[in-house]
Amino acid sequence: MAKTALFAAFAEMAGALGSGRRAEIVDLLAQAERSVEQIANQLDQSVANTSHHLRILARAGLVTTRRDGNRIYYALSSDRVEQLWTAIRAVAEEHAAGLEKLARAYLGDRSELEALDRRTLVERMRRGEVVVLDVRPAVEYAAGHIAGARSLPISELRRRLRGLPDNADIVAYCRGPYCVYADDAVRQLREQGYRAIRLEDGFPEWKRAGLPVTVGSDAAPP
Structure with a gap:
């Protein structure tokens, strides 16, 4: 018993x-x-x-x-x-039948969206080559975000596009590998002529990897 x-x-x-x-x-x-x-x-x-x-x-x-x-x-x-x-999630990705099909139905076709891994993003940020956008809601950005990232919630993206530099590569990230915000941001930015790519996963994975994180909402807006 x-x-x-x-x-x-x-x-x-x-x-x-x-x-x-x-x-x-x-x-x-x-x-x-x-x-x-x-x-x-x-x-x-x-x-x-x-x-x-x-x-x-x-x-x-x-x-x-x-x-x-x-x-x-x-x-x-x-x-x-x-x-x-x-x-x-990891076990389901490896063993659950049909998961890939379900993910594709939700996320759409990502084949045209270039993805950047964390290590490459760290190197490019160090060299000042990219503008990093956190497209999650502002409350999530304030709770913790990639150090140096700018807050631009997906709901405000179109309204605030003019604040973005048009001569830099833009990397968007959101909640993780099954979050659509970064995908939507990249598609919208590309439609407007920006060079945009997405981080391959999201903020939780960045934080777990021990990479630089900032708490608060004091980063300069785009």
Whole structure:
């Protein structure tokens, strides 16, 4: 019985991620803490449904809360939770049948989008050859971003294009390998004649690699 209970406790942790919506929440909170209302808005679902999923994640110990006035904010309990989510994705990429087709249906055809790896981006930033754009929402940029990157949320890109240099290579990044913001940014920039490419993954992978990160929103806007 004791062994069964122990392994059931392990399974409860995995079970908490046994929902696409809860996986999305973990992916979102890997970028920055958020209130239930902000999470619901990002996922385009009701606050009630979002609260239900958050309670399950909290019971499993995957998220923590803090109160600011009347609002409660949710965050991942530790970096290990993000690592768990990354490991699940990696196993699915290697073993889940049909995942590549599902990813292509969501992300679209990326064959025409040049991707830059982290090491190359570090070298090109050191030489001053590129402008790096963080196209995630501003709250995520403020929580942490690639050192030297500029904040230009995808929702504001077209309105603020004139602030970008037209004689430099632009590298856009967002939440990770399954985030469409950077892809959309690169396509929009190319339509306007800019030389644009995307980072092959995103900010969480950059941070885990121990590369330079800045917290706050004091970087000069484009």
